[in-house]
Amino acid sequence: MNWSQMIINSILLGGVYAVVAVGFSLVWGVMNVINIAHGSTIMLGAFLTFAIYNGLGLDPYLTIPITMAVGFVIFFLFQRYLIGARMANIPIYMSLLIMFGVNLIISNVMILIWTANYRSIQPWYANKVLAIGESIIPVTRLVTFVLAIVVCLLLGVFMDRTKLGHAIRATRMDKEAASLMGINTDLIFSLSLGIGGAVAAGAGSLIGIIYPFSPTHGHPYLAIAFIVCTLGGLGSIQGALVGGLIFAAAQTLAVYVFGVTFQNFFTFSLLIAILLILPKGIIGREYYA
């Protein structure tokens, strides 16, 4: 095993993990809602890319805006017209159950349309690699990594520089005070869930190009989102990037030591360990609940 290859792999993986976590982190930070449907939304993004690529022949990377729009519309409409202001006031297990219901619906719809088989997307450049010394970098992984970072940074710019982003951050800090300043917090909630869904679907498109996926394969990604959020702190883009890189490095090392069969076992065990030992993460932000 050459170490430079392992380091390259874990960095490339870290970018993907960061983009898996940012949407989840935004929803959790702003609404105090754990989006259990996050994993299946990622799978939905992958399947949409799969369908568009196979049906229309559009390049998989060009489908990302479409899948993001679909993810946004689903979650925005759901929160805006079905749940509404109730989401802020119900006990946590009820919001968890609502999102679990959404999870059931999304994964069942995917099974109906695309069956429960594992699929993968094979564009013409799927097998192209770049060689640097002894290490190799698959082109798809590199492009996915770059785009994942771009999505994270765009979300960061949106939150830091735009008026809407400021309104979302104000709502996260203090809902009552934000509504006194004339912010429509119900709309902000819907937008946050919508953006969370959009980023998840976009992450799904990126993941679908490099890994196989199936309608019920969302749970490991939910765990990854949770781990990265806990490690990096809620609602911060930098936190998600740092958490993603650290977790990817830990996972790459664990797979090297214990073998690939125990990869998911390691993910979930690490999640429990982090919850017990580092509940405030590495960056040390205060958390909700």
Next chain:
Amino acid sequence: MLRFLFQPAKSYKMLSALIGLSALLFVPYAGFTNYFLRIITYIFMYMIISQGWNILGGFGGYISFGNAVFFGVGAYGVAILATVFHLPIWLSLGIGILTAVPLAILMMPVLKLHGHYFAIGTWAVAEAAKELTMNLDISSGATGISIPVMEGGMEFYARFFYFLMLIMAIVTTIITYYIRRSPIGFSLIAMKSDDSGARAVGIDTARLKQIALIISALFASLAGSVYAFWTAIVEPIGVFNIHISILMVTVVLLGGIGTFVGPIIGAVLFGVLNETVLNYFLNTHDIVLGIILIAFVLYVPNGCYEIFKTFWRKAIPNKKREVSVL
């Protein structure tokens, strides 16, 4: 022992419970199909696991999303005892149920977490257990373990497990009834409404949560171990599934969270609902269940017990009604 006969309010409840129970004893001999018996047996199973969940989640307010881990450990416990060590059914049931206790003790650090973190922590334990059983040799990996089907024909088979689940359901219901009225039950409810307040009046909440977790685990593994013999196959995706954990939450939610009768009403309702949905919408089963789940959370958040109670109060006005702790 027979004190209840002389207390009008109690004897009324007791009598109706006894009549209901004796009716249940005759159900297998009333000429129903085995399919019907199977549905009722499932309803008993839902009752057992949701009563267990309700002790920690409903009374104590610690919402677990991973109680399936105990169900699965109970199932795998008896499966391994019966196939690898060739123990007879009663012995493996007895030992298999207890396998949940060491696991609950191992899980105790998770009780330090609150709210979302507790829910996700328990979910992660269940998923980790699933991954582990899928990759270990003793649990035969993802194919699972087949237990030899009992001798005696289909009729006997259906009735045997009907009565086994019925006895388990009665036992767990009685235990829950007494727990609810014991210091443990009241302490759990005190802890749910105010954790630090409960500690201030001298409740050892850490110990309390551990006791509640162990009871919860025992109930789930009880159901799981009977389920293993009943279905005669145990596989990781089947028994450690998050759907079983969520099923417990759903059943309790349908009936009424934090009430003693909630899981009973909820189990009947969910059993009927689930079977109807499976009959008419096989392919869209999860979609329909998801919609029902969301609708219930939004429109009937206190469960059906609340509806029954309001009807009951309107139908029979009673000034001398005792304070109900059900």
